[in-house]
Amino acid sequence: MTETPPAPQIERAFDLLIRGVDLLDVTGSGASLQRGVDIAIAGGKIAAIAPSIEPERAREVIEGEGRLAHAGFVNCHSHAAMGLFRGVAEDVTVQEWFNDHIWPMETGMDDEDVYWGALLGIAEMIACGVTTFAEHYFKMEHIARAVTDTGIRAELAPTIFSGEGEAEELAASLAFAEAWQGAAGGRIGVMLGPHSPYTCSPDFLRSVAGAARGTGLAVHLHVSETAEQVALCREQSGRTPVGLLQELGLLDGPVLAAHLAHPQDDDLQLLARAGTAVGCCPKTEMKLGAGVTPVGAMRAAGITVGLGSDGAASNNTLDILEAARLTALLEKHERRDPTALPVAEALALATSEGARAVGLEGKVGRLAEGYQADIVLRRFSRPSDRPLHDAAATLLWSAAPADIETVLVAGRPLYRDGAHLTLDLPEVLGQAQARAERLSRQATNRRMAYYPA
Amino acid sequence: MTETPPAPQIERAFDLLIRGVDLLDVTGSGASLQRGVDIAIAGGKIAAIAPSIEPERAREVIEGEGRLAHAGFVNCHSHAAMGLFRGVAEDVTVQEWFNDHIWPMETGMDDEDVYWGALLGIAEMIACGVTTFAEHYFKMEHIARAVTDTGIRAELAPTIFSGEGEAEELAASLAFAEAWQGAAGGRIGVMLGPHSPYTCSPDFLRSVAGAARGTGLAVHLHVSETAEQVALCREQSGRTPVGLLQELGLLDGPVLAAHLAHPQDDDLQLLARAGTAVGCCPKTEMKLGAGVTPVGAMRAAGITVGLGSDGAASNNTLDILEAARLTALLEKHERRDPTALPVAEALALATSEGARAVGLEGKVGRLAEGYQADIVLRRFSRPSDRPLHDAAATLLWSAAPADIETVLVAGRPLYRDGAHLTLDLPEVLGQAQARAERLSRQATNRRMAYYPA
Numbered sequence: 018m019t020e021t022p023p024a025p026q027i028e029r030a031f032d033l034l035i036r037g038v039d040l041l042d043v044t045g046s047g048a049s050l051q052r053g054v055d056i057a058i059a060g061g062k063i064a065a066i067a068p069s070i071e072p073e074r075a076r077e078v079i080e081g082e083g084r085l086a087h088a089g090f091v092n093c094h095s096h097a098a099m100g101l102f103r104g105v106a107e108d109v110t111v112q113e114w115f116n117d118h119i120w121p122m123e124t125g126m127d128d129e130d131v132y133w134g135a136l137l138g139i140a141e142m143i144a145c146g147v148t149t150f151a152e153h154y155f156k157m158e159h160i161a162r163a164v165t166d167t168g169i170r171a172e173l174a175p176t177i178f179s180g181e182g183e184a185e186e187l188a189a190s191l192a193f194a195e196a197w198q199g200a201a202g203g204r205i206g207v208m209l210g211p212h213s214p215y216t217c218s219p220d221f222l223r224s225v226a227g228a229a230r231g232t233g234l235a236v237h238l239h240v241s242e243t244a245e246q247v248a249l250c251r252e253q254s255g256r257t258p259v260g261l262l263q264e265l266g267l268l269d270g271p272v273l274a275a276h277l278a279h280p281q282d283d284d285l286q287l288l289a290r291a292g293t294a295v296g297c298c299p300k301t302e303m304k305l306g307a308g309v310t311p312v313g314a315m316r317a318a319g320i321t322v323g324l325g326s327d328g329a330a331s332n333n334t335l336d337i338l339e340a341a342r343l344t345a346l347l348e349k350h351e352r353r354d355p356t357a358l359p360v361a362e363a364l365a366l367a368t369s370e371g372a373r374a375v376g377l378e379g380k381v382g383r384l385a386e387g388y389q390a391d392i393v394l395r396r397f398s399r400p401s402d403r404p405l406h407d408a409a410a411t412l413l414w415s416a417a418p419a420d421i422e423t424v425l426v427a428g429r430p431l432y433r434d435g436a437h438l439t440l441d442l443p444e445v446l447g448q449a450q451a452r453a454e455r456l457s458r459q460a461t462n463r464r465m466a467y468y469p470a
Numbered sequence: 471m472t473e474t475p476p477a478p479q480i481e482r483a484f485d486l487l488i489r490g491v492d493l494l495d496v497t498g499s500g501a502s503l504q505r506g507v508d509i510a511i512a513g514g515k516i517a518a519i520a521p522s523i524e525p526e527r528a529r530e531v532i533e534g535e536g537r538l539a540h541a542g543f544v545n546c547h548s549h550a551a552m553g554l555f556r557g558v559a560e561d562v563t564v565q566e567w568f569n570d571h572i573w574p575m576e577t578g579m580d581d582e583d584v585y586w587g588a589l590l591g592i593a594e595m596i597a598c599g600v601t602t603f604a605e606h607y608f609k610m611e612h613i614a615r616a617v618t619d620t621g622i623r624a625e626l627a628p629t630i631f632s633g634e635g636e637a638e639e640l641a642a643s644l645a646f647a648e649a650w651q652g653a654a655g656g657r658i659g660v661m662l663g664p665h666s667p668y669t670c671s672p673d674f675l676r677s678v679a680g681a682a683r684g685t686g687l688a689v690h691l692h693v694s695e696t697a698e699q700v701a702l703c704r705e706q707s708g709r710t711p712v713g714l715l716q717e718l719g720l721l722d723g724p725v726l727a728a729h730l731a732h733p734q735d736d737d738l739q740l741l742a743r744a745g746t747a748v749g750c751c752p753k754t755e756m757k758l759g760a761g762v763t764p765v766g767a768m769r770a771a772g773i774t775v776g777l778g779s780d781g782a783a784s785n786n787t788l789d790i791l792e793a794a795r796l797t798a799l800l801e802k803h804e805r806r807d808p809t810a811l812p813v814a815e816a817l818a819l820a821t822s823e824g825a826r827a828v829g830l831e832g833k834v835g836r837l838a839e840g841y842q843a844d845i846v847l848r849r850f851s852r853p854s855d856r857p858l859h860d861a862a863a864t865l866l867w868s869a870a871p872a873d874i875e876t877v878l879v880a881g882r883p884l885y886r887d888g889a890h891l892t893l894d895l896p897e898v899l900g901q902a903q904a905r906a907e908r909l910s911r912q913a914t915n916r917r918m919a920y921y922p923a
Contacts, residue, residue, distance in 0.1 A: 103856070104863035108812040141853035303803035304867075306810070333867035334854045346796070347803075350756035357759070359561040399871070400594035401787045403556070403899045404906035410557035414757075414786035418852070419872040446856045453857035 031065075031075035033058040033428055038081025038394065040066065041408055042384045043088070044369050048361035048409045056086065058390040061202070061427035066386060079423060079430075081394060085408050087364075088384050089148025089391035089424065090337035091371030093296035094237075094275040094325025096154050097138025097163075098131045099123075101453040102330035111243060111305050119330055122456045130456065131156040133448040135163035138335055140437060140445050143169060145336040145418040148391035148426045149382075151273060151296065151325070151375045153210050153237055157193060165201040167439045168431045170391065172375050173197065174210030174237035177225075179217040187221075187228060194234055204427060206376070208273065213239035214258040215246045219265055226266040235271035235376050241284075242276040243307045259284040268293050271376055275325060277315075278308035285318040294321040294374035297366075299343040300334070301327035312366070313348050313357060323374030324366050341367040342413060360409045390428035395420040484518075484528040486511040486881055491534025491847065493519065494861055495837045496541070497822050501814035501862045509539065511843040514655070514880035519839060532876060532883075534847060538861050540817075541837050542601025542844035542877065543790035544824030546749035547690075547728040547778025549607050550591025550616075551584045552576075554906040555783035564696060564758050572783055575909045583909065584609040586901040588616035591788055593890055593898050596622060598789040598871040601844035601879045602835075604726060604749065604778070604828045606663050606690055610646060618654040620892045621884045623844065625828050626650065627663030627690035630678075632670040640674075640681060647687055657880060659829070661726065666692035667711040668699045672718055679719040688724035688829050694737075695729040696760045712737040721746050724829055728778060730768075731761035738771040747774040747827035750819075752796040753787070754780035765819070766801050766810060776827030777819050794820040795866060813862045843881035848873040 035056040042049050055070040056063060072078050099119075106118035126134070131154070142150055149170040152160055157175040164171045175193055177186045187209075194207040211217045211225045217238075229236050241247050241258045250258045259280060262268050268291035275296045280288070288295070297310035315322050324340040326332050345363040349355050372382025381389045397405055401415045424432035431439050488509040495502050508523040509516060525531050552572075559571035579587070584607070595603060602623040605613055610628040617624045628646055630639045640662075647660040664670045664678045670691075682689050694700050694711045703711045712733060715721050721744035728749045733741070741748070750763035768775050777793040779785050798816040802808050825835025834842045850858055854868045877885035884892050 100853075101857060102859075103854075103868065104859040107860065107863045107867075108809050110808055114808075137853055137856070144853060300799065303799040304808065306802045306806045306808040308806065309803060329854070329868075333863070336854070343799070346753065346756040349759045350762060350800075353759045353761065355563055355567075355757065355759040356561050398899070400553075400590055400597060400895065400899065401556075401782070401789070401871075403590070404554060404903040406555075406557040406906065406910065407560065410560045410786070414560075415556065415782075417870055417872065418854075419870065442853065446851070446853065450857040453859065457859065 029074060029076050031057040031059045033077045033079065033390070034070060034072055034075035035079045035081040035086060035392070035394065036072065038084050038086045039408060040384055041085055041087045041412065043361055043364045043409070044383065045362065045365050048364060050408055053082070056081070056384070056392070058425075058428040061390055061429070063384065063386050063388050063390050066384070079394070084394045084396050084422060085412065086384060087393050087395070087412065088368045088382050089393050089426065090146050090367045091323060091375060091377070091382055092142060092147045092150035092326050092335060092337050093273065093323035093371050093374045094298055094327060095138065095150045095152050095335060096328030096330075097142070097150065097152055097160065097335070098126070098134025098154055099328030099330040100137040100141065100335070101130065101134040101449055101456060102328070103333055105457055106330065111307060114305065114331065125456050125459050126156070128156055128159050130452050132159040132163055133445065133452055135160040136167065136440055136445045137449040138329065139163055139167045139169050140440055140442055141335045143167070143424050143432050143437060144421065145338065146393040146421050146424060147335065147337050148393070148424065149372070149375065149377065151208070151237060153275070161197050161200065161205060164205055168204070168426050168429050170204040170381065170426055172206040172208055172237070174208035176210045176212055177217070178212050179221045183221050187224060191228060191232065194232065202427065208235045208237040211236065211238050213242075214250055214261055219254065219261065222262065222267055223265045226269065229267070229270045233270070235273060236267060237273040238275065240274040240277050241279040244279050247279045247281060257281045257284055259287055263287050263291065273374060276302060276310060278302055278310050280311065285315060285320065289319040294323065296323050296325040296374060297340075297344060298325040298327040298332060299340050299347060301331040303343070303347070305331060309347060312344055313352065321370060321373045322366060323371030336418065337367045337371070338412070338416060345413065360413050363413055364409060390425055392425045393421055394423040396422050482527060482529050484510040484512045486530045486532065486843070487523060487525055487528035488532045488534040488539060488845070488847065489525065491537050491539045492861060493837055494538055494540045494865065496814055496817045496862070497836065498815065498818050501817060503861055506535070509534070509837070509845070511881040514843055514882070516837065516839050516841050516843050519837070532847070537847045537849050537875060538865065539837060540846050540848070540865065541821045541835050542846050542879065543599050543820045544776060544828060544830070544835055545595060545600045545603040545779050545788060545790050546726065546776035546824050546827045547751055547780060548591065548603045548605050548788060549781030549783075550595070550603065550605055550613065550788070551579070551587030551607055552781030552783040553590040553594065553788070554583065554587040554902055554909060555781070556786055558910055559783065564760060567758065567784065578909050578912050579609070581609055581612050583905050585612040585616055586898065586905055588613040589620065589893055589898045590902040591782065592616055592620045592622050593893055593895055594788045596620070596877050596885050596890060597874065598791065599846040599874050599877060600788065600790050601846070601877065602825070602828065602830065604661070604690060606728070614650050614653070614658060617658055621657070621879050621882050623657040623834065623879055625659040625661055625690070627661035629663045629665050630670070631665050632674045636674050637677075640677060644681060644685065647685065655880065661688045661690040664689065664691050666695075667703055667714055672707065672714065675715065675720055676718045679722065682720070682723045686723070688726060689720060690726040691728065693727040693730045694732040697732050700732045700734060710734045710737055712740055716740050716744065726827060729755060729763060731755055731763050733764065738768060738773065742772040747776065749776050749778040749827060750793075750797060751778040751780040751785065752793050752800060754784040756796070756800070758784060762800060765797055766805065774823060774826045775819060776824030789871065790820045790824070791865070791869060798866065813866050816866055817862060843878055845878045846874055847876035849875050
């Protein structure tokens, strides 16, 4: 009698294997497409990309054949919970938008409004392939809760306006960082979030700069959104907002400057030297007629630029691919040059360059070994996606959220076959509708701040 | 014993009833939303809109509760079959695009390529709510066949370049009009389609003007797409393209001028006086860096403007709602005025104004009694559509083809629950892929014409 030899022990080294997928990896220097490869995921990261990996080595297998895999998009500037105000204030000036519509409603938001608003925004972002967002908002612990619950990745900057309680608010931000930096399995990062040079005093911005130096935290704020803001700053300080921030020491550490539509004088040189990154939000910037971040000029000056959605109250969507498309269209249009911002560069803004802008370079924004497994699988089966001559061009110019089949963050599926796995969408939509109606009914005379005319 | 009284005879006066729908009707002067109304359809037209119509009076009922109904979009300038070349020529100049990529491939297209390419384009248009398109292409009888087969509505202008066979081609266009005008149950109209002042000789354009006068046919052509075209025309004729067309008598009858991105001198006044309509194709125009139709200035001058997709070879999509969104963004941006081209006006460009531009005013482009029942039913259930504060704003700024549940043309459902009813989508996509690959392999040295450097 012979003994049956023991079955060979195959080590299940991988948590997940995506088989036979077309992999699009995009960097600032170009796009590469690998056809029909396997992606193995372990410990939340991409462990291996190879022509063929034994499926037995993975605990779970996702069929990738006929799908395109690309890195999840990075939203470099958002106010996710503002989705509750989507569509309430259209075709109005920036002043009216803030003073008469948004700020009066925002003052009525309670903790749960922010939580459910953030869930709405996160649901939308996941459904359109955004896997990381850099958020600027108040009641941030409730957004952190929504990030934790849903499995998305975020860099959270609690918004602070100048005013009586500013010192306490800064202390609260530092305590928030203490509590949440690296939380949710490393998916949450924290930044400091002074609102802007036009709503924060120079003294306060100086103290934020000191706190940032002391803690190593990056700073995320709004800068030079409109020509009027720049003029006001010049009048008050004799400097551009960028010049003022530099003088206050705020550009000494890592900074994510949202919008920056109106660089003047030597602003671009200052930003490039300081290594300040910029989050362009083209849809909001065009829609509010406020001027658009000069992306091409910034990139030529060596500035890192990523793309943001701003809040859905002005942007109406949180779709970073839409932002990439708009940015490419506007660059080509304004330069009268169809070769400007080619496909790969526009996609890089939404992925690898965006990752660099939010301080996650080398960690997210690419599909390469060692990167976090933040992956979108897309199936090009709608007529507008076909025929498929060039997957990168189809992604930039034709793709839609409806193509997305699967979204992973840190290797965990958050979305499969058009359905959210980590949130109850009908419940989120119902809560959002009810809360939005209540907030618009009870809009108060109070404001978060007053936007200068 | 008493006789049972005969059951009351209810006349089935309506072919179809849409029940309890929110109806958005848009004209140049505003948008009106009627909540929870019934729409009765008979003989392909909207027979009645009322708060409550007995369902027994209709042969078929579609549940409209919780849906938005709006008029199908009008695509004022398309080359539907060019979808076969989607994505083949990105980030190149207009000259390279025509001379090195598109025209060499187009010369290889046979009848069936045009038919299947048109089916691909029609499949896309139906799926994004376009119910009428104004087409400019060659081998038009095969596009007419695709229109007939699929149930969509179209105004077809067979493209003619100047050259040896131009007289025969004009005669063929007139024969095409003879055969197809009013065909497919009135869904097909015909226009004359000289390509443009830069590819057609003045003599030929004069003979087209004569033919148009003689037959009452409208003329659809490309005008002043680039600054270079205008400069070349001035050099050759001493006039702008618009001035030249007027001198040749071509603006005496109804004309649909595509693009017209570079009106000069008194072009706008000439166009307004002549009643010439313009088809703006913002995505192509931005993407090719060729300059964009000045929609606001044209509307201020009293010119009718509609929106077009151009071909997907340059535009990548045939989505007229995307065109409306881009037009509104660009108007607001370029005027630095967030109140420019408000929601209702932008939607009107895609519907009622577009209908006027293609000569179908009073027939399509609105949801009102007596209009053709070209209706889109949309369900706002994606997170980016919610909460719903303002249905018109949601439609313009957030909606996507994925919201569309039902598309009717002349009262006939062409699309239900995300599926095409009048074409076999997998077959169309497969044919498109195979034909596109063959055409890009066999690109010849021949060209349809030569685009001047």
